[in-house]
Amino acid sequence: MALRHEWKHRIDTPGLLALRARLGAVLPRDPHAVGGSYQVRSLYFDNLADKALREKLESANHREKFRLRFYNGDLSLLLLEKKTKTNGLCGKTQAALTVEEARALLEGRHQELGSSSPLLGELCRKMDSQGLRPKTIVEYTRELFLYGPGNVRVTLDYHVRTALSPAGFLDPGCVTLPAADAPVILEVKWDAFLPDLVRDLVQAHLRLFQVRRLPPVRLNFQDKENKTMTFQDIFKSSFLENVSSVSLLDMGLSLVLAFGLGLFIFLIYKKTFAGVMYSSSFGVTLVALTMITTLVILAVTSNVVLSLGMVGALSIVRFRAAIKEPLDIAFLFWAIAVGIVLAAGMIPLAVIGSVVIGLVLLVFVNRKSHLNPYIVVLRCQDYTSELQATEFLKEQVQRCVVKSKTAQQGSIELNVEVRMKDENTDFINILSEMNGVQSAVLVSYNGDYMG
Numbered sequence: 531m532a533l534r535h536e537w538k539h540r541i542d543t544p545g546l547l548a549l550r551a552r553l554g555a556v557l558p559r560d561p562h563a564v565g566g567s568y569q570v571r572s573l574y575f576d577n578l579a580d581k582a583l584r585e586k587l588e589s590a591n592h593r594e595k596f597r598l599r600f601y602n603g604d605l606s607l608l609l610l611e612k613k614t615k616t617n618g619l620c621g622k623t624q625a626a627l628t629v630e631e632a633r634a635l636l637e638g639r640h641q642e643l644g645s646s647s648p649l650l651g652e653l654c655r656k657m658d659s660q661g662l663r664p665k666t667i668v669e670y671t672r673e674l675f676l677y678g679p680g681n682v683r684v685t686l687d688y689h690v691r692t693a694l695s696p697a698g699f700l701d702p703g704c705v706t707l708p709a710a711d712a713p714v715i716l717e718v719k720w721d722a723f724l725p726d727l728v729r730d731l732v733q734a735h736l737r738l739f740q741v742r743r744l745p746p747v748r749l750n751f752q753d754k755e756n757k758t759m760t761f762q763d764i765f766k767s768s769f770l771e772n773v774s775s776v777s778l779l780d781m782g783l784s785l786v787l788a789f790g791l792g793l794f795i796f797l798i799y800k801k802t803f804a805g806v807m808y809s810s811s812f813g814v815t816l817v818a819l820t821m822i823t824t825l826v827i828l829a830v831t832s833n834v835v836l837s838l839g840m841v842g843a844l845s846i847v848r849f850r851a852a853i854k855e856p857l858d859i860a861f862l863f864w865a866i867a868v869g870i871v872l873a874a875g876m877i878p879l880a881v882i883g884s885v886v887i888g889l890v891l892l893v894f895v896n897r898k899s900h901l902n903p904y905i906v907v908l909r910c911q912d913y914t915s916e917l918q919a920t921e922f923l924k925e926q927v928q929r930c931v932v933k934s935k936t937a938q939q940g941s942i943e944l945n946v947e948v949r950m951k952d953e954n955t956d957f958i959n960i961l962s963e964m965n966g967v968q969s970a971v972l973v974s975y976n977g978d979y980m981g
Contacts, residue, residue, distance in 0.1 A: 532621065532721070533616065533619035533620065533621045533777075534619065534620055534681075534719050534720065534721055535618075535619060535620070535719065535720050535721070535724070536615075536619075536620040536717070536718075536719050537717070537718045537719075538715055538716065538717045538718075539715070539716050540713040540714070540715060540716075541713070541714050541715075541716050542714065543688075543714060545714065545716075546686055546688060546714045549686060549716065549731075549732070550673065550686060552731050553675045553684055553686075553731060554675070556727065556731060557675040557677050557684065557728070557731075558675070558676055558677075559673070559674065559675055559676070560674035560675070560676060563673070563674060564602060566673060567671050567672060567673045568601050568602050568671075568672060569601065569602050569603065569669065569670075569671060569672075570601055570669065570670055570671075570672050570687075571599065571600055571601075571603075571667065571668075571669045571699070572597045572598065572599045572667070572668045572669070573597060573598040573599075573636075573664055573665075573666070573667050573696055573699040574595060574596070574597045574664075574665055574666045574668065575595070575596040575597065575653070575657075575662040575663060576595075576662065576663070576665040576666070577660055577661040577662055577663065578661060578663075580665075581660070582594075582595040590615075591616070591617060591618075592615070592616055592617075593614070593615050594612060594613065594614045594615075595612070595613050596610070596611070596612050596653050596656075596662065597610075597611050597613070598610055598611075598627070598632055598635070598664075598699065599611055603702045605629050605700065605702075607626070608626065608627045608628070608629060608632055609624050609625070609626060609627065610624060610625050610626075610627050610632075610647075610649055610650055610653065611623070611624040612624070612649055612653075620719075623649055624649070625646075625647035625648075625650060627646075627650065629700060631646065631650065632699075632700060633700060635653075635657075635664065636664050636696065636697060636699060636700070638663070640653070640654045640657050640658075641654070641658075664696040664699070665696060666692065666696065667693035667696055667698070667699055667704070667706065668690065668691075668692055669690075669691045669692070669693070669706050670687045670688065670689055670690040670691065671688055671689045672685055672686070672687050673685065673686045677725060677727070677728055679725050680720045680721055680722065680723050680724055680725050680728075681721045682718070682719065682720045682724065682725065682728050683717075683718075683719045683720075684716075684717070684719075684732075685715075685717045686714065686715070686716060686717075687714065687715040687717065688712075688714040688715075689708075689712070690708070690709045690712040690713070690715075691706035691707060691708050691709060691712070692706060692707060692709050693705065693706045693707070694707070716732070718732065721875075722874065722875065780828070781828065784824050784828060784872050784873055785824060785825070787824075787872050787880070787881075788820045788821040788823075788824040788868070788869055788872050789817065789820070789821055791868045791872070791880060791881065791884050792816055792817035792818070792819070792820030792821060792865060792868070793817055794884055795816050795817070795820065795864055795865055795868070795884065795888075796813040796814070796816050796817050798861075798888045798891055798892065799812070799813055799816060799861050800813055801892065802857070802892060802895040804855075804857075804895065812858065816861055816862070816865045817865075819862065819865040819866060819869070820865040820866075820868050820869045820872075821869070822869070823865070823868075823869025823873070824869040824872050824873045825869075825873075826869075826873075827869060827870050827872075827873030827874065828873045857895065860891075864884075864887060867883075868880050868883075868884055871883070902974060903947055903948070903949055904947070904948050904949075904950060904972055904973060904974055905933070905945060905946070905947055905948075905972075905973040905974075906923065906944075906945075906946045906947075906948055906958070906961075906970065906971070906972055906973075907943070907944070907945055907946075907969075907970070907971040907973065908920075908923075908943065908944040908946065908961070908967065908969075908970055909941060909942070909944075909967070909968040909969045909970075910941075910942045910943075910944070910966055910967055910968065911942075911966045911967075911968060912940075912966060914966065915964070915965060915966020915967055916942050916944065916966075918964060918966065919944075919961060919964060919966075919967050919970075920932075920944070920946070922957075922960070922961060922964065923946065923948065923957070923961065926950075926951075926957035927948040927949060927950050927951060927957075928948075928949045928950060928951045929948060929949040930946055930947075930948050931946065931947045931948075932944060932945070932946050932947075933945045933946065933947050941968070955972055958970050958971075958972045
């Protein structure tokens, strides 16, 4: 079950009109809504002590509630839902029910039901063990706005009504009454992050993103859907609350993928290395860096306060290791980027992007547009032997450029950069045997070459 952030706030009717206009101008509406909105009817389960309601009002750290729900009076899609809140994060599981199964739950005949779904079986067991019974009908109009990045849902709930008895839940003509002082509820839900666009749309009207305590939302009837929550809840954290903020499945999958892609980056680095001395420890560092970045970003996305502390901690870190090859910087940034993208849940982007980058590096790094340049070091006795040696050298190579010349009494030393026609180096042997040539040395030049 995926856990999400959830925030609710009570607004007034002018606020509803203003937010509807602002959100509607930027965010798309739910395509399933009829005329931009739909009717929601829910039936909440609770025991005689109102356990679910009290846990909600007391902001219990671990709580759950069961409800039946359908939309626009359509009983063909009747859902049983279980909502949980753990350490400030909310989750929801649901299963489809038939009208007959829902009626059996309403009439207390749950023991006659089979386990058509694990969720229904769990509810039936807790109706026996905890004394859960159908308790409160809540009906309201909902307008839903969607935003893809962050999987954001922004809802406006109004015209809140309730019924005197849960028995009429399945009756479309059930009489409902307006809840006393019924509020308008703004609700924002998101996954790992809340995009600035959505935050600014809400903040421009409510100015809620300051860290301050907002008055709680309490309805005058037993409402288990519209819960008290503020943006300060985002900033509440402790060691125990963070234990389950990231699921074991998410951690395991992210780290395994990080190891695999880090190993791929290491193999590309090993294949394309063109430096003087290959360092296997740098390749292992690329694998470790990918996994460490994934670990850090997983922690950051689960807690706002931790992210701020992480930024401060990393800002004082200084690395003194020298980067010998310019291409090594690209591999370091590649490993970091893969770790960030994986931890953000964008697995296809990380995999496909890594494959594309690897192919580009294989094609361009190993491509040789010319033969590597060499340096010929000549030591001659006099000017005449120098002319003979340089003329012979120009005939044997494709290009010949004098880089430096040192003249002393009885000795002339030349450093000549050459580009050979092929890999044959026999001309150096002939050059060293010429009259007046004291020595001839051919040295491979592995630096950048332009020309």
